[in-house]
Structure formats: C-alpha cells, structure tokens
Amino acid sequence: MRKYISVLYVLLVVLLLCACGNSQQKNIKSPSDLSGAHIGVQLGTTSDVRLSKLEKNNQQTKVERYTKCADAIQALLQGKIDCVVDDEQPARAFVRKNENLEVLPQSFSHDAYAFCVSKNRMVLKQRIDEALVKLKNSGLLDTIIHRHIYDNIPVAYQKRDIGRPNGHLIVSTNATFPPYEYYDDGVIVGIDIDVMQAIADILGMSIEFEDVNFDAVITSVQTGKADVGAAGLTVTPDRLKNVLFSSPYTSCRQVIVVKNNETTVGSMSFMDKFNMDFLVEHRYLYLLHGLGNTILITVFAIIISLILGSLIAIVRTSHDRNGNMKFLNTLCRVYLTIVRGTPTMVQLLIIYYVIFASADVSKVVVAIVAFGLNSAAYLAEVIRSGIMSIDRGQMEAGRSLGMSYAQTMRFVILPQAYKNVLPAIGNELITLLKETSISGYIGLVDLTKGSDIIRSITYDAMLPLGVVALIYLVLVMSLEAGVSRIEKKLRKNERS
Numbered sequence: 001m002r003k004y005i006s007v008l009y010v011l012l013v014v015l016l017l018c019a020c021g022n023s024q025q026k027n028i029k030s031p032s033d034l035s036g037a038h039i040g041v042q043l044g045t046t047s048d049v050r051l052s053k054l055e056k057n058n059q060q061t062k063v064e065r066y067t068k069c070a071d072a073i074q075a076l077l078q079g080k081i082d083c084v085v086d087d088e089q090p091a092r093a094f095v096r097k098n099e100n101l102e103v104l105p106q107s108f109s110h111d112a113y114a115f116c117v118s119k120n121r122m123v124l125k126q127r128i129d130e131a132l133v134k135l136k137n138s139g140l141l142d143t144i145i146h147r148h149i150y151d152n153i154p155v156a157y158q159k160r161d162i163g164r165p166n167g168h169l170i171v172s173t174n175a176t177f178p179p180y181e182y183y184d185d186g187v188i189v190g191i192d193i194d195v196m197q198a199i200a201d202i203l204g205m206s207i208e209f210e211d212v213n214f215d216a217v218i219t220s221v222q223t224g225k226a227d228v229g230a231a232g233l234t235v236t237p238d239r240l241k242n243v244l245f246s247s248p249y250t251s252c253r254q255v256i257v258v259k260n261n262e263t264t265v266g267s268m269s270f271m272d273k274f275n276m277d278f279l280v281e282h283r284y285l286y287l288l289h290g291l292g293n294t295i296l297i298t299v300f301a302i303i304i305s306l307i308l309g310s311l312i313a314i315v316r317t318s319h320d321r322n323g324n325m326k327f328l329n330t331l332c333r334v335y336l337t338i339v340r341g342t343p344t345m346v347q348l349l350i351i352y353y354v355i356f357a358s359a360d361v362s363k364v365v366v367a368i369v370a371f372g373l374n375s376a377a378y379l380a381e382v383i384r385s386g387i388m389s390i391d392r393g394q395m396e397a398g399r400s401l402g403m404s405y406a407q408t409m410r411f412v413i414l415p416q417a418y419k420n421v422l423p424a425i426g427n428e429l430i431t432l433l434k435e436t437s438i439s440g441y442i443g444l445v446d447l448t449k450g451s452d453i454i455r456s457i458t459y460d461a462m463l464p465l466g467v468v469a470l471i472y473l474v475l476v477m478s479l480e481a482g483v484s485r486i487e488k489k490l491r492k493n494e495r496s
Contacts, residue, residue: 026082028258030106036060040072040084044215046111046234047085047254067213068176070456073098076259084257087111087232089149091257093178097459102260111234112248113180115196118221119244128228128246131199135249140198145250148191154184157194159201166204171196172226172443174214176456180232183453185281192230195249211453212443218243220443223357277463283454287464290450291471297367297446298433304372305432306425309379312336314409316380317387332380339377345438347374352442363444367436375432382424386417419490426483430476437472447471 026037034051035058041048043065055063064081066072072084073094084091085108095101117125135141140157147156173181173192181190188209200207212220217233220226221243232252235245268276278284312332319329339347348370356366390413398408418425440449451464458464 025079025259028083028104028256030104031108031256034061034083034085034108034256037082038062038064038080040064040066040075040081042069042072042086042214043067045086046236047087047108049236049238050109050254051085067215068452068456070094070176070459071461073101073257073459074455074461076101076257079259082258085254086257087177087252088255089179089252090177090232091255093182094257094459100260101257104256104258106256108254108256110251110253112251113192113232114235114245114248115192116218116221116229116233116239116243116245117227118224119242121227122244124227125244125246127203128199131202132247132249134202135195135198141195141249144194144198145191148179148194152179154189155194156191157198159197162201162204164200164204164206167206169196169200169203169205169207169228170226171207171209171228171230172212172217172220173209173229174217174231175211175453176214177232181230183457186285191250192232196228196230210443211445213441216441216443219353223353225353225357273460273463277454277458277460278467283457286445286450286453287447287467287471288450290445290447293364293367293439293445294433294436294447295475296364297371297436297439300368301371301375301432301436302429304368305375305379305428308372308376309383310414312376312380313383313387316384320388321392336377336380339374344371344374344435345441348438349441363439363442366442367439367444367446371432371436374435375428378428378431379425382421382428383414383417385424386421387413389420390416419487422483422487422490426480429483430479433475433479434472 026033028034028037034054039051039061041051041063048063048065051061051063055061064072064075066075069084069086069090072081072086075081076084077098077100086094088103088107091103095103115128117128132141135144144156147153173188175181175183175188175190177190179190180192181188183189188211193209196209197207210220210226214231217226217229217231218239221229229243233239233245234252235248239245278287312335315325315328315332318324319326348367351370351373352363352366394412394416395405395408398412399405403411436446437448439446440452445453447468451468454464455461
C-alpha cells in the first residue's frame with residue numbers, strides 16, 4: 001500500500017512541476033538575448049518566420065506558436081514563455097492593459113503593411129493602389145492612422161453616404177490585432193477597417209468584413225472566399241508566390257514584450273473580472289450568438305448524420321447478409337475509410353475552402369454539412385451493429401406477412417436496432433456537439449469563437465473559458481438526459 005502511495009506522490013509532484021511551467025524565465029533585455037530563449041509568436045506572422053530560422057540554428061531556442069497573440073501574452077503573464085515578439089502597436093495595446101508588461105526599446109525588425117488580393121485580380125489590385133495614392137495625397141491616410149494610434153479612436157473615418165454601383169468587396173481580416181483590427185462594442189474596427197472603407201468609398205463599392213484566423217486570411221483570398229486580405233500583412237517572398245500585394249500603406253516594426261517583474265499590480269476581484277468580461281459593451285452577446293450557432297449546427301448535423309448513417313448501415317448490412325448492392329457498398333466503404341481516417345478539422349477546411357470554394361454558401365450551412373457527414377460515418381457503424389444484432393427471423397417474419405424489404409426494415413428492424421444501440425448513438429451525438437467547437441477555423445462565430453473574441457479584448461482567459469466549459473457541460477448533460485429519457489420509454493414494452 002505504501003508503495004502505491006509513494007508512486008502517486010511522485011506523480012503528483014511531476015504534475016505540479018509541469019503545471020508550474022517555466023519557473024526560471026530568461027532575462028531578455030535586447031534582441032541579442034533571444035538566442036536560447038522561450039519565445040511566443042502568432043502563427044504565420046513574419047516574426048514566426050524569422051524566429052523559426054533562429055530556432056533551427058540554435059537548439060536551445062524554442063518558439064511557441066499561438067493562433068492569437070493574446071494567447072501568447074497570456075502565456076507570458078503566466079511565466080510559460082520568456083517573451084513575445086509582435087508588431088509594435090498591438091504590443092503597446094497589450095501593455096496598456098497589463099501594467100506588468102513592457103516593450104523593449106530596441107526593434108526586432110522593420111516591415112511595411114499592405115493589402116493582398118488573388119493573383120487573378122490584377123485589376124482590383126491596381127484600383128486599390130490608385131485609391132491609396134488618393135488617400136495619401138489628400139492626407140486622409142495619415143489622419144486615419146494618427147487618430148487610431150495617438151487618439152485611440154476606434155472609428156476614425158466616417159463612411160460616406162454615396163451610391164455604390166461598382167460591386168461588393170468581401171475583406172478577410174483577423175480582429176485580434178489592435179489598433180489595426182479588433183472588436184469594439186461588437187463591431188470590427190481599426191486602422192485597416194477604416195482604410196478599406198475609405199478605399200471602398202473611392203471605388204464606389206459596398207464592403208463586408210469577415211473575421212477569420214490569421215493563417216486563414218491569405219487562404220480566404222486565394223480560394224475566392226474573400227476579395228481582399230487586410231490583417232496587418234507584411235510582404236514576404238513566400239506570400240508573393242500565392243497572392244498579389246498592394247503598395248504599402250504604413251510601416252511597422254516588430255518589438256519584444258517581456259514581463260516587468262518590478263511592477264506590482266493589484267489583482268481584480270471576481271465581480272470586476274465578470275463585469276469586464278461579460279457586461280462591459282454587452283460582451284456576453286458574443287457567447288449568446290455563438291451558442292445559437294452551436295445549437296443550430298448540432299441539431300441539423302444530428303439529423304443529417306442519423307439519416308445518412310442509417311442508409312449506409314442498411315446498405316452495408318444488406319451486402320453482408322445477402323451480397324446485394326455491391327457498388328453502393330463499395331462507395332460506402334470508401335466514404336467510411338476517408339471520413340474516419342482524416343481529422344474533422346481538415347474535413348471542415350476542405351469542404352469550406354475546396355468543395356465550396358466558388359459557391360456563396362453560408363458558413364453555418366458549411367459547418368452543418370461537414371459535421372453531419374463526419375458524424376454519419378461513425379453512426380453508420382453503430383447502427384449497422386444494431387441491425388446485425390437483430391435475429392434474421394425478424395426479417396423473414398416481416399416478409400412472410402407481406403411487407404416489403406424496405407417496410408420490414410423501417411417498421412420492424414430499425415426500431416429494435418436503435419433501441420439496442422441508443423447509448424452508443426447518444427455518445428456519438430455528444431461527441432458531435434463538442435466537435436462543433438472547431439467551427440471558428442472558417443471564421444464562424446460559435447460558442448468557443450465567442451469566448452476567443454472576449455479573450456482577445458480583455459486578455460483574461462479564466463472566466464470566458466470557464467463559462468464556455470460550463471455551457472458545454474450543461475448542453476451535454478441535457479443531451480444525456482434526453483437520450484436517457486428516450487431509452488426508458490423504448491424499454492417500457494420489455495417484460496421484466
């Protein structure tokens with residue numbers, strides 16, 4: 001007994017040490033100290049590219065890549081990394097909200113920002129360049145940038161009341177990058193947003209902004225899901241291979257953010273954090289909107305998966321027992337192999353960026369189709385096992401009563417099969433509900449994406465993630481209760 005207690009004690013100590021993270025942070029004072037450091041960057045940025053080279057040349061250097069720079073800042077505050085390398089203005093926005101952070105005076109690198117368009121949209125690129133020249137010559141471009149950076153004005157440019165006969169622009173952005181693009185009172189605002197609105201006014205076009213992950217901005221433009229990418233993009237040789245860039249509209253520099261251990265910051269109370277995360281600017285609406293999309297996607301995906309899964313199960317069972325439907329069975333096997341052998345997230349991205357690349361389809365519909373098709377592959381095998389568990393005499397009895405094969409399957413076999421595998425079906429539906437949390441990868445605001453937006457504004461991880469986890473728990477428990485209730489009703493006719 002003591003031996004097992006000792007083993008458990010050692011495991012507990014190891015877990016605690018892992019949870020503590022990097023307790024001895026390296027003291028970063030300048031870019032020359034980055035060698036051998038534990039560095040946080042946003043995935044796909046030029047900082048990521050440059051530091052990846054340093055990581056390859058120095059095995060002691062470790063680069064942690066985050067989908068949002070706000071997550072890297074959170075890791076820095078928790079002592080998990082030594083520093084964060086980011087563009088200057090977003091870095092200073094982080095520092096303004098976190099007094100125990102500071103920006104080092106020396107630059108890591110210098111770049112310029114530009115907008116990107118697809119390689120087959122040269123005319124659009126030229127029109128954007130012409131509009132930028134007009135904005136620069138009039139001084140309006142400098143005014144917009146100055147008002148955002150120095151006056152902290154969320155909307156520095158007022159949309160003109162003009163006709164827009166020249167079409168519609170869809171602009172892909174990543175609203176976690178203040179002051180260039182971020183959320184303010186539920187609306188995407190920032191320098192890039194104002195500049196693109198001014199360009200649209202000059203071109204006589206209407207405009208729409210879509211918030212996606214940073215590493216999906218250029219992909220959205222390449223696949224035609226967006227006309228323009230505006231997300232603090234710098235021009236690099238690799239990016240030039242895939243898209244066209246406008247002329248630069250502003251310059252920037254990458255800086256290093258570190259913890260200022262000499263600063264003492266008073267901790268906020270729970271109610272203050274709750275107010276900041278959910279009540280200020282009605283930020284709880286992000287979660288409510290996301291919850292609505294999550295429930296909508298889950299309900300319709302469940303319907304698709306149950307119908308398609310049942311049809312596949314019937315085809316597979318018929319072939320296994322009678323050798324019928326060989327061609328359909330082969331198609332079903334290929335479908336099951338592909339869907340069960342590839343990650344759900346990859347399937348979602350393929351359906352959105354490849355299959356529906358040229359189609360103007362709602363992201364909610366794309367998510368419903370993706371999750372429905374994925375879940376159907378797993379439910380098909382669950383339902384097939386239920387059908388196979390039913391004695392063959394049941395089918396023969398139904399046919400002898402004059403029922404067709406389809407009628408016997410519908411009224412005799414399937415109800416019993418569903419009853420036998422209902423717990424397994426319930427487990428798959430719960431998995432489906434939780435898998436919808438990856439919908440944010442195509443820019444859809446689901447429940448998890450709603451919490452990401454709040455975290456990108458407040459830089460607080462605990463409450464937004466905790467509330468989202470609680471909501472998912474309630475949804476799962478409700479689904480479990482519903483399945484349990486159905487199971488009890490189906491078993492009422494069984495003899496004790």
